[in-house]
Amino acid sequence: MNADIRALAELLADAENAVVLTGAGISTESGIPDFRSAGGLWETYDPMKVASMNTFMDDPSLFWRFHRPRIDMLGSVEPNAAHRAVAALQQRGIVKALITQNIDRLHSRAGSDPVIEVHGSLDRGYCLRCSTAVSMDELCARADSAEDGVPRCTCGFQMKSGVVLFGEQMPMEAIEAAYDAAERADVMLVIGSSLQVTPVSQLPGVVLSRGGRLAILTESETDYDHRCTVRIHEKAGPTMDAVLEALGD
Numbered sequence: 001m002n003a004d005i006r007a008l009a010e011l012l013a014d015a016e017n018a019v020v021l022t023g024a025g026i027s028t029e030s031g032i033p034d035f036r037s038a039g040g041l042w043e044t045y046d047p048m049k050v051a052s053m054n055t056f057m058d059d060p061s062l063f064w065r066f067h068r069p070r071i072d073m074l075g076s077v078e079p080n081a082a083h084r085a086v087a088a089l090q091q092r093g094i095v096k097a098l099i100t101q102n103i104d105r106l107h108s109r110a111g112s113d114p115v116i117e118v119h120g121s122l123d124r125g126y127c128l129r130c131s132t133a134v135s136m137d138e139l140c141a142r143a144d145s146a147e148d149g150v151p152r153c154t155c156g157f158q159m160k161s162g163v164v165l166f167g168e169q170m171p172m173e174a175i176e177a178a179y180d181a182a183e184r185a186d187v188m189l190v191i192g193s194s195l196q197v198t199p200v201s202q203l204p205g206v207v208l209s210r211g212g213r214l215a216i217l218t219e220s221e222t223d224y225d226h227r228c229t230v231r232i233h234e235k236a237g238p239t240m241d242a243v244l245e246a247l248g249d
């Protein structure tokens with residue numbers, strides 16, 4: 001067995017409070033492009049622009065032209081081996097908390113519970129003016145029947161999904177839960193994140209500053225690479241399968 005896999009399995013087995021932090025890279029093997037890899041969304045769109053509060057407010061039709069096909073795409077994908085491995089580790093009590101930046105709900109669909117979703121998720125549709133909430137099916141039906149593709153509330157204002165936009169306030173409850181988990185963690189395993197987006201990019205630093213250890217399983221470089229106990233530049237799915245196997249029953 002590969003020494004890195006064994007080291008990661010041992011780190012998790014010895015931890016009292018292991019926490020997993022995931023990013024878009026854990027879902028690429030399910031067919032969802034991440035932001036920064038080759039072929040990632042960044043090459044086609046500037047997500048900071050289209051997935052922003054400014055675009056939602058100033059040009060809702062452009063916003064929904066980007067957002068609507070992504071909702072369909074996310075509805076047609078399945079959790080992969082890495083999501084399933086994280087859920088198994090959580091169910092076995094080896095992983096005590098799961099924090100994700102992803103909005104795709106694949107962790108929940110793989111059986112993880114609870115999931116701390118720091119960037120919201122595609123759960124429902126909301127009106128920012130009158131706080132009315134509708135199901136995702138209803139949100140999509142309203143978008144599809146509108147001439148400009150923009151779903152509207154009965155009050156007339158454009159609606160959005162539960163995904164947090166650039167320039168929008170983060171969900172405070174989830175952010176507090178994420179910091180709490182990081183403060184208690186003696187091990188943090190990061191899977192598939194470039195650790196470029198704040199405030200999540202600060203969480204590994206919180207763990208290290210309290211004497212915890214860090215493992216990163218992400219293909220590209222990150223700013224924390226030199227501070228890791230275990231650093232693996234491989235695909236998340238097969239690696240996490242091998243880690244589960246190394247941990248045994």
Ligand code: NAD
Nearest residue numbers: 023024025034035036101102103104192193194219220236
């Ligand atoms: P990112 O795109 O910045 O980084 C992803 C990282 O994962 C990269 O470093 C890449 O090398 C690595 N990676 C890609 N495929 C991998 C694989 N199979 N195995 C291991 N590593 C792999 O993603 P981020 O750090 O999550 O930040 C981007 C932001 O984009 C987040 O806020 C997230 O909410 C959002 N986002 C979410 C989704 C989703 O929900 N699936 C998709 C795209 C973007």
